[in-house]
Amino acid sequence: MTDLEEAVLDDAGRNFESLDAREAQEALAEELTMSEEDGDKAVATAKETAEHLRMAEALLFAAAEPLDEEAIAARLPEGADIKELLDALAAHYENRGVVLSSAGGKFRFVTASDVAHILEKERVEPKKLTRAALETLAIIAYHQPCTRADIEDVRGVQVSPGSLDQLMEIGWVRLRGRRRSAPGRPILYGTTAAFLEHFNLESVTDLPGMADLKAAGLLDARLPPGFSVPNPADEVGEEDIDPISDEAEFVTDFHQDEGGEEETGVE
Numbered sequence: 001m002t003d004l005e006e007a008v009l010d011d012a013g014r015n016f017e018s019l020d021a022r023e024a025q026e027a028l029a030e031e032l033t034m035s036e037e038d039g040d041k042a043v044a045t046a047k048e049t050a051e052h053l054r055m056a057e058a059l060l061f062a063a064a065e066p067l068d069e070e071a072i073a074a075r076l077p078e079g080a081d082i083k084e085l086l087d088a089l090a091a092h093y094e095n096r097g098v099v100l101s102s103a104g105g106k107f108r109f110v111t112a113s114d115v116a117h118i119l120e121k122e123r124v125e126p127k128k129l130t131r132a133a134l135e136t137l138a139i140i141a142y143h144q145p146c147t148r149a150d151i152e153d154v155r156g157v158q159v160s161p162g163s164l165d166q167l168m169e170i171g172w173v174r175l176r177g178r179r180r181s182a183p184g185r186p187i188l189y190g191t192t193a194a195f196l197e198h199f200n201l202e203s204v205t206d207l208p209g210m211a212d213l214k215a216a217g218l219l220d221a222r223l224p225p226g227f228s229v230p231n232p233a234d235e236v237g238e239e240d241i242d243p244i245s246d247e248a249e250f251v252t253d254f255h256q257d258e259g260g261e262e263e264t265g266v267e
Contacts, residue, residue, distance in 0.1 A: 060108060171195075
């Protein structure tokens with residue numbers, strides 16, 4: 001038996017010892033053809049798998065919500081190995097900017113946790129004051145330090161807790177203390193330095209007076225008798241003010257009138 005005949009044996013233990021040279025050549029050609037066909041099948045399978053992988057990747061990127069294996073299989077060609085594809089995608093994206101996340105049996109691409117901070121964006125959202133809050137602010141600015149009763153007396157309606165909360169939250173109104181001479185020692189409110197900075201005022205005395213308001217068209221030319229605009233001042237009679245040491249007192253006082261009529265002003 002020649003060296004060529006000894007080298008060529010098939011999977012079933014086939015040999016070429018009993019064949020003549022011509023038969024051996026024909027058998028060898030058959031074996032080589034079969035090997036080439038197997039190789040072509042392997043290449044075709046690899047290409048098919050790569051194509052399935054691309055399909056699954058595109059599907060997961062475009063999906064508006066996480067997908068389970070059944071949903072992915074419904075979109076891919078029949079016979080695609082979904083588990084193998086998902087494992088391959090997870091391995092491929094393991095150290096990338098996006099990773100394949102699995103939760104509750106569903107899959108989706110998400111931003112890698114270690115780089116998610118670069119996507120954060122801080123934005124200041126301006127808050128529009130309600131009409132009631134603007135009226136309350138104006139009264140406090142011109143009549144400070146004043147109590148809730150003072151504000152209600154000027155506005156003619158009950159003060160909504162939300163209005164004062166909003167003004168204190170943005171830092172334009174603060175607690176000035178308690179009025180010692182009034183029954184129940186009600187809380188006094190006043191404006192802050194932030195209020196002056198926002199409206200570009202040196203002090204509250206720079207707030208516009210009646211003449212300025214008329215010139216700006218903010219007051220009717222024919223005002224009711226006795227109408228006046230107070231002159232705001234920074235000086236406060238400290239002898240009639242008790243300091244507030246505990247913020248909890250404000251909460252108690254603020255809600256002590258619950259159960260009364262709601263404010264009718266526009267919120």
